[in-house]
Every structure is written in C-alpha cells, then in structure tokens.
Amino acid sequence: MSDSFDLGSPPQPAASAKPETYRVLARKYRPQTFSALIGQDAMVTTLANAIRRGRLAHAFLLTGVRGVGKTSTARLIAKALNCIGPDGQGGPTIDPCGVCEPCRAIAEGRHIDVIEMDAASHTGIDDVREIIEASRYAAVSARFKIYIVDEVHMLSKAAFNGLLKTLEEPPAHVKFLFATTEVNKVPITVLSRCQRFDLRRIPAEKLADHFARVSEAEGVEAEAEALALIARAAEGSARDGLSILDQAIAHADLEGGGVRADAVREMLGLSDRGAVRDLLALLLEGNAPDALVALRRQYALGVDPQTVMRGLLEAVHGITLIKVGAAEDPAQPVEERAAYRDWAGAMSFPVLHRLWQLLLKGYEEVSGASLPIETAEMALLRVIHAASLPDPGELARRGPDTGASRPAAPATPAVPPTPTPPADRTPREFADALDTVEQAGQIALVARLRHAARLVRYAPPEIEFSNTRPLPADLLVELATALKDATGRVWKVAMVDAPGERSVREAELDAVQARHDAVAQSAAVLAALDAFPGAELIDPPAAKRSLS
Known part of the structure; x- marks a missing residue:
C-alpha cells in the first residue's frame, strides 16, 4: 500500500456535482423556432413560402438594429435547411423538429458543416480565402454547408472583392447567411447577390408580453408597468430588454420582492411618469416656484435633467396624438391616458406646437450644457413665461381696448333690454375664412392653404378642395378645428375628385x-x-x- 494514503483520516465525502453555470436571459430564451421569433412575421412568411416551393436563395442578408434576432434567425435558417426530422427522412422545413442530430448540433453550436465567423475579428482577405477554399468541398454530414458571417460590414474592401465570385456562383451545397447592423457599409455588389431581409424593431407591447412570459417561466412576479418601462427602454431590441429584465430580477431579489415599476425607474434612472405629469401641470398653471421644486426633487432622486425634459416632450407628443384622434397607447397607465385626454381637450394646436418647440429647444440646450440642472430650470421658466403671454389670435379677436380713454356716456333713462340674436361669425367667402383663421394665430396653416389648396366648393360649414393637388389629412383637421374655434360651428373639410380653382x-x-x-x-x-x-x-x- 502506498505511503501516500493516510489510514487514520476519516473518509472524504464524494465530490458534489458542479453547479450549472448561470445563463443570462438573452441566451437562455434565444428563439429555437420561427414561431418563437417575435415581430418578424413578414420575413417568416417569405422564408416559409420559399422553402415550400424549393426557391431557396444561395445567400441571405439579415439587417436590423442590435438585438432584433439577426444571428438567431441565421441559425434558425441553418436548422430549417438541414433538418432531417425525428425519423431521419425529412427535408427542408420552416418548422425544424429540434430533436434530430443536425438540429441539436446547430443549436449547440457544434455542427461541423455550419461555420460561424465574426467579421469584426476576421476582416482580411486571408479569412475570406479560407472560406472560398473550404466551400469547394461537399458537406460532411449535413444537406447544406452553411457559412454565417456576423457583422459582415466589417470586412475589408479586399475581402469583399475576393468573395464576390464565389457569392455569385457558389457550389450547390453552400449557403451564405450574412448579418449586419450597418447595411449602408456593405458594397452594392454584395447586396445585389443576396436576398435581403430587414428585421424590424419589435413593438413595445410585444416586448412587454414576451417579458411577462419570461418572468413567469423564471418564477418572478413582475408588475405590468415595470415590464412596459423595460420594453420602452429596450427601444425595439429583445436582447437589450432581456438584459434589463435580468438586471431588474437581480435587483428585485436584493429588495426581497418582485419586479416593481418604481424599482425599475430607479435602476434605469428614469423619471417617474407621474412626476412628469405633475411637473407638466405646474408648467401649464404657470406655477414657477413649485415647478422648480418638482424638478429639483427629480434631480435629487438621481434623474438626469435631460431625461426630465425628454419625459415632458413625450407627454406633449402623446397629448398631440390624442388631439388629432390617434389610437391610445395600451402600454400607458390608465391615469396617464386620462390626463392626456383632458389636456388634449383643453389645449389648442397652436399651444401644443409652441410648447413642443420650447421644450425641444430646452432639451437641446440641456444636452450640451455644462450646468444641466440650471439650464433645465431656465428652460422651464421660459416655458412658464411663454405660457403666461396672451394668445395673439385671442388679442386679434378682442380688438383694441379703448375703454380707458373713452369718456363716460351721459346717463339715460333705463330701458328694458331687448334680446338680440347672436351675431353670425361665419365667413361668407373662402378668402374671409382664411383671414379669420390667420387672425386666430394660424399663420403657418393659412400660408400652406394659400399655396396648395384648390377650392372646389365653399358652402359654410362645408369646404371642398380638389384632390388634383392632395393636401395632408392633418392640414384639413387643423383648418376644421380653427374654423370651429372661430365660429362656434362644426365644419366639414374634405377632398373631392374635381379640378377646382387656382390657388390663392x-x-x-x-x-x-x-x-x-x-x-x-x-x-x-x-x-x-x-x-x-x-x-x-x-x-x-x-x-x-x-x-x-
């Protein structure tokens, strides 16, 4: 018996199993089927039809912003082309089985005939030359030999040129799958040899639903508003959103609760949407002291002043959309939608446009200022000052106030007042209607109508314009709203199929x-x-x- 054994020592317990390495959500929930690929229905339909009809391109170019599924789609295409089914007798399909050896090997990244290359670290002609040489040989075990080149725009000019001939006339057993975030940097000679798919940003509501399913699968409770905040912060990227959700779950574990909206705002440094609405209300009231206190309160919580200005801009934009009749955003909280509806009914388009311009200028100033919080305060004070100014259109309708200089009229016997009908403020001619709208402050609107509108019929309260020179729908809505505000009548403004008169x-x-x-x-x-x-x-x- 060897001297190295210590007979007097107690027996050692068996080595415990090595814990499984944690995988982040963005990798764990990477789509393994086309049905799990969210937000790209048009591309899936095109690929399905091409596979069913046997009209498979030899090269595919997948483009889109980061995190929308370009590399995942490339791997799914590789599985779809090489799947042999559970019985080993299947052919190319839009619904790969996921259980056959090619499907499992591709999903695990170990298939010998599916070669992935990162063009960011393999940019030269030598790297492309290896692909060209290897593409001459048939696939070892798969139906197609597939090359997946990520960030293909990073290839050098010589590398692109070296790939052109093979890309134009590749062997029948070879397929190329390119992915890029900057398609404008890919030479047109390469683009013309590929079937291009533009992957879209994933809508926020779909991302929120996806994050809800992931949270449920992870056994984590998450507030709907918190998931909506994460979806907005992701800006259409599933990977970015899952990374934020991963961070939010870790934050929730530390707090001992689920994923809450207030915790997500604090984690992301977002301004509380309720606080933004309160601040906007103070601005519209002209309450400068309380508005500055509210801004400083957000700043003390760690919210960047530029983020506050952006939140105010988003609020004004949302109110304007409601005013023009756009559909409400279901991802918005109920109280936010109610507030937007109230403000949309109380504010006119000129006020909203002026508010947008003032806030946009303030946002630009804050973004480049050396004193951001002070600059934000000055920008809000400018908004309040502008809000307190009288509306030019209202002043024009009031006319000059000469009451102070007019001498007092002599006393006259009291006569019982006789009711008089209200004056009809309806313009009798189209030119008078334009003058009325211009006096109400809608100078830009009148200028566009004078240049582009061809009048067919003016019969108050109806106006018809010729569609030989189509006018934007928002222009017609603004004209009808302005005339309603000026005359108190509901106007109908429409386009008709008739030549019309010459413009003003x-x-x-x-x-x-x-x-x-x-x-x-x-x-x-x-x-x-x-x-x-x-x-x-x-x-x-x-x-x-x-x-x-």
Whole structure:
C-alpha cells in the first residue's frame, strides 16, 4: 500500500456535482423556432413560402438594429435547411423538429458543416480565402454547408472583392447567411447577390408580453408597468430588454420582492411618469416656484435633467396624438391616458406646437450644457413665461381696448333690454375664412392653404378642395378645428375628385402679372423704355414681400 494514503483520516465525502453555470436571459430564451421569433412575421412568411416551393436563395442578408434576432434567425435558417426530422427522412422545413442530430448540433453550436465567423475579428482577405477554399468541398454530414458571417460590414474592401465570385456562383451545397447592423457599409455588389431581409424593431407591447412570459417561466412576479418601462427602454431590441429584465430580477431579489415599476425607474434612472405629469401641470398653471421644486426633487432622486425634459416632450407628443384622434397607447397607465385626454381637450394646436418647440429647444440646450440642472430650470421658466403671454389670435379677436380713454356716456333713462340674436361669425367667402383663421394665430396653416389648396366648393360649414393637388389629412383637421374655434360651428373639410380653382397664391401672382403688363403698356413706361435702352420694368420690393 502506498505511503501516500493516510489510514487514520476519516473518509472524504464524494465530490458534489458542479453547479450549472448561470445563463443570462438573452441566451437562455434565444428563439429555437420561427414561431418563437417575435415581430418578424413578414420575413417568416417569405422564408416559409420559399422553402415550400424549393426557391431557396444561395445567400441571405439579415439587417436590423442590435438585438432584433439577426444571428438567431441565421441559425434558425441553418436548422430549417438541414433538418432531417425525428425519423431521419425529412427535408427542408420552416418548422425544424429540434430533436434530430443536425438540429441539436446547430443549436449547440457544434455542427461541423455550419461555420460561424465574426467579421469584426476576421476582416482580411486571408479569412475570406479560407472560406472560398473550404466551400469547394461537399458537406460532411449535413444537406447544406452553411457559412454565417456576423457583422459582415466589417470586412475589408479586399475581402469583399475576393468573395464576390464565389457569392455569385457558389457550389450547390453552400449557403451564405450574412448579418449586419450597418447595411449602408456593405458594397452594392454584395447586396445585389443576396436576398435581403430587414428585421424590424419589435413593438413595445410585444416586448412587454414576451417579458411577462419570461418572468413567469423564471418564477418572478413582475408588475405590468415595470415590464412596459423595460420594453420602452429596450427601444425595439429583445436582447437589450432581456438584459434589463435580468438586471431588474437581480435587483428585485436584493429588495426581497418582485419586479416593481418604481424599482425599475430607479435602476434605469428614469423619471417617474407621474412626476412628469405633475411637473407638466405646474408648467401649464404657470406655477414657477413649485415647478422648480418638482424638478429639483427629480434631480435629487438621481434623474438626469435631460431625461426630465425628454419625459415632458413625450407627454406633449402623446397629448398631440390624442388631439388629432390617434389610437391610445395600451402600454400607458390608465391615469396617464386620462390626463392626456383632458389636456388634449383643453389645449389648442397652436399651444401644443409652441410648447413642443420650447421644450425641444430646452432639451437641446440641456444636452450640451455644462450646468444641466440650471439650464433645465431656465428652460422651464421660459416655458412658464411663454405660457403666461396672451394668445395673439385671442388679442386679434378682442380688438383694441379703448375703454380707458373713452369718456363716460351721459346717463339715460333705463330701458328694458331687448334680446338680440347672436351675431353670425361665419365667413361668407373662402378668402374671409382664411383671414379669420390667420387672425386666430394660424399663420403657418393659412400660408400652406394659400399655396396648395384648390377650392372646389365653399358652402359654410362645408369646404371642398380638389384632390388634383392632395393636401395632408392633418392640414384639413387643423383648418376644421380653427374654423370651429372661430365660429362656434362644426365644419366639414374634405377632398373631392374635381379640378377646382387656382390657388390663392396663383391668383395673386396672376393679378400682379396683369398689373405689370398694364403698366408696361402705358405711354409713360413705353417712352421711358425708349429713352433708356436696356432698362426693364420690375415690381417694387413691397409687392414681392406681400406675396412671399
């Protein structure tokens, strides 16, 4: 017996099994079937039809932002083309079985005939030359030899050129799958040899549903609002969202509870949406002291001033969408949607547009300021000051206030007042309608109508324009709203299939030209032109400015 054994020592327990290495959610829940690939229905339909009809391209280019499933889709295509089914007799299918040896080997990244290459670290012609040489040989065990090249835009110009001939006429057993986030950097000669699929950003509501299923599978309770916040922060990327969810679950474990919205806001440094609504209400009320206190409170909680400004911009944008009749965002909290509806009913389009411009300017200033919180405070004070100014359209409707200088009228015997019908404020002509809208402050709207609108019929409260020169739908809605505010009547503004009159701008130009021709033919001008050869008659600058 060897001297190395210690007979007096107690027997050692058997080595415990090595714990399984934790896999992050983005890897653990990577889609293994096309049905699990969310948000890319159009691409899946095209691939399914191509496989059923046997019209398989020899090269595919998958493009899109990070985390939408480009590499996962490439692996799914590799499985779909090489699946042999549970009985080993199957062919290419859009629904790979996942149990045959090719499917399992591809999913585990160990299939000898499915070669993945990262173009970010293999950029040269030598790397591509290896692919070209190896592609001449048939697949070892699979139906197709497949090359998956990630971030293909990182290849050098020489590498792209070396790949062109093989990419144009590859062997029948070879398929190329390229993935890139910057398709504009891929040469057009390569793009023309590939079947291109643009993977879309995944909608926030679909991401939130996906995160809810993942949370349930992980046995973690998560608030719907928390998942909605994560989905918005992901910006259409499933991988980014799952990484944030992974972090939120870890944060929840430390807190001893589920994934809560307030914890997610704190983790991401997001401004509380309720606090944003409260701040917006203070701005609209013109309450400067409380608005600055609310901003400082968010800053003390660790919220970046730029994030607060962005939240205010998102709120104004949401209110404007509600006002034009857009569908409500189901991911928004109920109280937020209710507040947006109330504000949309109380504020006019000019106020919303002015508020957006002021906040947007403030956001840009804060983003590049050396004193961001101070800059944000000044930006909010500017918003409050502008909100307290009288509306130009309202001043125009009121007219000059001369009550202070008017002498008191002599006393007259009291006469019982006789009711008088309210004055009809409906413009009788289309030109009068434009003047009414312009006096209400809608200068930009009137300018667009003067240049582009061709009137077919003006019969208050109905206006019809020719669709020979189509007008944007929002322009018609703004005109109807402005006329309703000015006249108190509901107006119907529509496009019809008729030629219509010349636009106001064209009519004005015709009038100017007619005056110009009449003056040019007058005896005095003709004599002047005869006395000064080479002279020409031009319109005065004031006339040009009036038509600009």
